[in-house]
Amino acid sequence: xxxxxxxxxxxxxxxxxxxxxxxxxxxxxxxxxxxxxxxxxxxxxxxxxxxxxxxxxxxxxxxxxxxxxxxxxxxxxxxxxxxxxxxxxxxxxxxxxxxxxxxxxxxxxxxxx
Amino acid sequence: xxxxxxxxxxxxxxxxxxxxxxxxxxxxxxxxxxxxxxxxxxxxxxxxxxxxxxxxxxxxxxxxxxxxxxxxxxxxxxxxxxxxxxxxxxxxxxxxxxxxxxxxxxxxxxxx
Numbered sequence: 246x247x248x249x250x251x252x253x254x255x256x257x258x259x260x261x262x263x264x265x266x267x268x269x270x271x272x273x274x275x276x277x278x279x280x281x282x283x284x285x286x287x288x289x290x291x292x293x294x295x296x297x298x299x300x301x302x303x304x305x306x307x308x309x310x311x312x313x314x315x316x317x318x319x320x321x322x323x324x325x326x327x328x329x330x331x332x333x334x335x336x337x338x339x340x341x342x343x344x345x346x347x348x349x350x351x352x353x354x355x356x357x358x
Numbered sequence: 359x360x361x362x363x364x365x366x367x368x369x370x371x372x373x374x375x376x377x378x379x380x381x382x383x384x385x386x387x388x389x390x391x392x393x394x395x396x397x398x399x400x401x402x403x404x405x406x407x408x409x410x411x412x413x414x415x416x417x418x419x420x421x422x423x424x425x426x427x428x429x430x431x432x433x434x435x436x437x438x439x440x441x442x443x444x445x446x447x448x449x450x451x452x453x454x455x456x457x458x459x460x461x462x463x464x465x466x467x468x469x470x
Contacts, residue, residue: 345450
């Protein structure tokens with residue numbers, strides 16, 4: 246069966262520091278991968294998605310970037326965090342294709358102070 | 359961009375009551391999905407619908423894919439305290455991409 250991991254689970258970082266959040270998927274190959282941010286426990290904002298290694302689509306121009314160095318690894322990064330980057334970051338995967346069901350990871354709670 | 363209108367935004371109910379929520383769109387959808395998110399965790403898929411008119415149950419949950427392909431509802435019968443959480447609808451637009459469109463969520467509170 247497929248599983249999705251995210252780490253760290255929680256992170257507290259000072260403003261201006263770099264960020265690296267990691268997401269990995271097991272039990273499937275060539276998945277579509279997604280990064281979402283959720284503020285105040287409500288709506289999901291799609292940040293990036295990837296349909297293959299090295300292929301990144303950015304949905305919202307901002308202080309973050311994403312990379313996919315391996316088939317089942319998706320990384321969310323920032324060179325300098327802003328206070329507004331605080332939130333709950335969720336990684337998801339789907340098996341590929343248009344509109345496939347997405348399955349979410351456990352999330353990372355980021356607090357920028 | 360595409361939007362889903364999810365209503366109500368929140369509900370406060372007593373244990374044992376039934377709950378109904380729905381999502382509507384101005385676009386035709388090929389897939390409707392319902393997720394539940396517990397506090398501090400990632401959303402978990404409850405029910406997936408792939409055909410217009412499809413009615414699917416999962417325990418106390420029942421969801422339907424609207425005939426017009428522009429709406430879906432989720433019912434929870436005989437609510438219990440662990441039903442507390444945020445419920446999201448999501449869908450794939452016909453002719454769309456690898457992305458899903460999400461509703462803004464419905465926060466459910468169940469009073470014991």
